Amino acid sequence: MTATPETDTPPARGKRPKQGEPVIDRALSLLAVFSDRRRALTLSELARYAEMPAPTALRLIARLVAWGALERLDDGRYVVGVRLWEVASLSPRGHGVREIALPYLEDLFEVTRHHVLLAVRDNEQAVLIERLSAKDATEVAYRVGGRAPLRSTAIGLVLLAGADQQFQETILKRPPEIEPGVSEMPEGQLRRTLSDVRRTGIAMIRRSLPSRTVSVASPIFDAQGAVVASLSIVVPDGSTPPNVLGPAVRAAARAVSRNLGFQAQASADVRTHSQG
């Protein structure tokens, strides 16, 4: 029998607390410490948040710095390096769609002059790939590289509606998150909404916080007909009639899809695909 008595909590009463974790995981956990609020960190902060001894952290960080994944500031703190940005720019679902979509985002931006967003789905959230905003636009909700919920944003609803059936069910079963400013939908209504999004190619959501805004989003398809990204605009509530926004966003999204090799069906009923 494969008796592994190690099953209970591994408090590692011995001498080596967290030993046993693969080196790469540790190195990556150091990268994961960085966030919107933590862009420059000292060695001890990194060691503390990544839960490892300072000497260990130092050794790993030294390698990351040597490669360029991290950079060291004059004051000794560490920040994410340009080299990592460089590699990340090769991410198909990151810069890939972005590169193709950007000109169309700009066209759309010219029309509305507020916010234009581009996002892809990563697991149970939407990751913002691009955001164009006027300098005097309404308050910003999300930043590029940040994450947004799937169920309570227009851009997220589009991604959810385009996800594979099994994933959708998983999300639908989950209890609604309570979020201020948006009215969370019960399961039944959410199902109907997703169906509408698939049929019309448009999702729309009103927010009251941080300011009264209307968001309209539309899916971007790849050559296989899978929803790979979501395009959205956010404007102050009442600034533009919604029946104008919808077609504009959908047209832009279609233009991007066409550029990705998507052949629009004669009629509707676009198949959904699994992802990753």
Place this chain on the structure above:
Amino acid sequence: MTATPETDTPPARGKRPKQGEPVIDRALSLLAVFSDRRRALTLSELARYAEMPAPTALRLIARLVAWGALERLDDGRYVVGVRLWEVASLSPRGHGVREIALPYLEDLFEVTRHHVLLAVRDNEQAVLIERLSAKDATEVAYRVGGRAPLRSTAIGLVLLAGADQQFQETILKRPPEIEPGVSEMPEGQLRRTLSDVRRTGIAMIRRSLPSRTVSVASPIFDAQGAVVASLSIVVPDGSTPPNVLGPAVRAAARAVSRNLGFQAQASADVRTHSQG
């Protein structure tokens, strides 16, 4: 039939060829394999290019995939993942300047309607952080995430002119790279040019390849007065009088600098600073 690979790798005389390299370095070298031309790779390709046995590569890749640094496509190939993009978006010299500069880049883009570029220096090259291009613009020379030389591009000259003295000397001593389409400057002229760039805040270069274009660039300063980025436009030669382009670019660059906390001196002579 090919015989035993005895004649192949000369140094690997022992049993363990490349053993001894830190794990992180190996993992990072896997990431480094990806490039503009290689965005989706199989396991064996990754192993080959990173020069490591397939089992080793597989093990490392598995960790990277688990974290999200890489993603696996349906056909088994690997691509750079969104998670890496997410972390990279926290890079101050990457997305950092970009975020602040973007609105001004857009303003400038509206005027010229061709290419607007934003770059930072990484070692001996310029790394393109952002590029706005019209759909019908002239041929593109560089892509976001790509690298450009310091001496033969306007955007690079600005970064070189703003680098610390010691670094500049290193570069100046280097023999001129031969590049088609631009006339490489001898050391003396290059020195004079850099001095001019510092004084006027403008660099200009004409290219004949891949098409006849004029590039104009201007430095972006941080609160400490160091050159942290370079802003540039690229237009077809003859489309716009250069004496119009210069002030426009410089004005946009200054606006960004101001947003970074830079206090413009009354007179000229901005001090240069060392970097990382």
Place this chain on the structure above:
DNA sequence: CAGGGTGCTTTCAATGGTTGGAATAGTATT
């Protein structure tokens, strides 16, 4: 100017994660 605190760096012996050849399974090509 001691004195205590915090954070960074180096050292070093024990050790367990790491390693890659070999074998196996899977897939495309001839």
Place this chain on the structure above:
DNA sequence: AATACTATTCCAACCATTGAAAGCACCCTG
């Protein structure tokens, strides 16, 4: 069916990895 290539699993030797301890460096405060 044979061939060639790629992907994956296995495992025992081994060396990179580990982190406590100690040494530095640099604040503060009394």
